[in-house]
Amino acid sequence: MLAAARKVIYVLYTIALMAFTIWYANFIYPIIFAHSDSKHEEQLEEQKAGKTEEELMFEKFLKEQKKTATTDLGYMVIKEQYVKGHFHHVGMTIEPDIGNVCIKCHGAVPHDKAKAIRAFLNMHAFYLACEVCHIPPPQGQPNWDFRWYDKKTGQVIANPPGLVTTEIDKYGNYGAKIAPGVDENGIFHFINGKKERDFVDEYLKKKDLLGETEQSKMKKVIHRKVAEKPMLCDKCHTDKGEPYLPFAELGYPPRRISALTSTEVVGMVEKYKKFYIPKFLLQEEKGAGEKGGEGQSDDLKKGVPAGI
């Protein structure tokens, strides 16, 4: 019995050593052949290899997204997000938002069409889930219950400390976003929670199994809760009545609430509305929905939240 066990151990040990030998042979290969005179030519060939501009840009973005910029000040080393051609230091890296279902197709910087306000809209998309503005509560229903979720996990979290203490470099950058949900019998769930995210993941994997018509049908189904017109700035930045987002409940300190609903911000929103917000975005614009405004994106016409 003991002899048999020893034999098994001996055989396993020998097999393990053989596996290590193969791994080692593989491991030393790039080290031995790293200094190749043809490497430069290979890189050049790869660069040129009859690729379209779009293909080359895709490869460039793949490389760039992994880059971080490092600045060594001697007494501290700053690691930050790399933004090509950006002069000012960002001073931080940004965590991906896995809790957002829309980002899977539309990306994290989706707003582009309304020239004067697109950067502002993207700014809000940094700490508000798309659903906040693009999925209003059904008519006659009470407002959503809004909570913060952790961008890394998608889970509900308490009001972020960076907001509560109003740290100087934390404006909007809490590693969290506000998203709408409902509280059913004491159990809160986001309107686009884990279940919906998993479904969209599954759909994206399998969508090629569908016919072209069915793909268009599914696109409508997935976006059916999305309003034709998004919520506008003055729903929250208002000094008249309750803002759409319950700032106090979400942890905004009184000083921030008064700033967000102050003459300064509200006045600027009004100024934007008057001079810059395209008519197609305005709810009250009669017939705007049917006609579609100048420069209106195809996505918007379909009720898709991207491309505003």
Added chain:
Amino acid sequence: MKNMILLLGLALLATVGGVGEEVFAADELNCVLCHKYRGLSRVDKEGNFRLFYINEKMFKKSPHSRLKCIDCHSDIDEIPHKPAKKVDCTKECHLEEPSSNEKFSHKPVSEILDRSVHSKYDENGNLKEMAGKYPEDYPHCKDCHDNPLYRPLSFFKGEAAGISRRGLSRCKTCHTKGEFAETFYAHVTSRLQKMRSPKEIVGICAKCHGDPGFQERHELDAVVTSYQETFHGKAVHFGSEEAPDCIDCHVVSGESVHFIEGRESPTSAIAEGNVATTCRTAECHADAGENIAGFQVHVTYDKEKYPLQHYMLKFFTALMAGVLYFFVVIIFLELLRRLFPNFSFVKSSGTDEHGH
């Protein structure tokens, strides 16, 4: 004028409203009301990510923190503003250069760059043929520079990175107002060393010189990889501040770092007769002989240009592969034998067909 009054009015409102409590002196117009938000951004038509975020803490560590936003972004004259134009670094700003009492500008730097190998123009002021074909290959300020950050040094009790609080306390005895003493200290001591670590410098040059397409267009060798394989390159890779980076060898000692000349220029730091002098600066190999100029930094394995190195590489690669893989195969076969001690491709001659 009307717009400027509006700007000032908004700034005043911000201060009264309490939003601007953390706003630095440089931001009298309260631009950070919006630009303090990290998400303020968009993607432009060419697919570039345009980030409009200002990290105030970082900005405050830079020499530009003494300026107002509109000193550089001078075309902005209203809030909300339209897309701003590219900043012209050569414009005069409101600061006075203390030694000449003239308005400060980066124009002299631009003029030096115009005389360097990186200029789009030749010595007669004509556009270089390659610059006409590939203008993006010739650097502008922002291609090499992001907002510089101070790298202060302390000499109070030995040399160390950072501001010496005890040293600074001497300055603050007289210079009490605002942050003058801190800024002055950081500015001067940062200039006593490189504003960027050698590793960062190599990374900046590599943005162009490490690109195989760029090398081919300008008929240049793979100078970054060849440098990285030298002793100097390895030391810099492991964080040395003393080992030379690109600038140390390609700029004549005492010249502006923006004045890099090509090898063919007789005054260049790397011209054939000048290499030894470049190596023998006081900070590097001060006592070295003439032969130091024989050290080839940018050797590649190109068969035509460097045949000796090419065949040496082939020889050593073959030697290393031969030795290592020989033993790897031997060990593998030895282990195989241990697993199957009696296995043989040849039938044993001691047995007949009946097994006797």
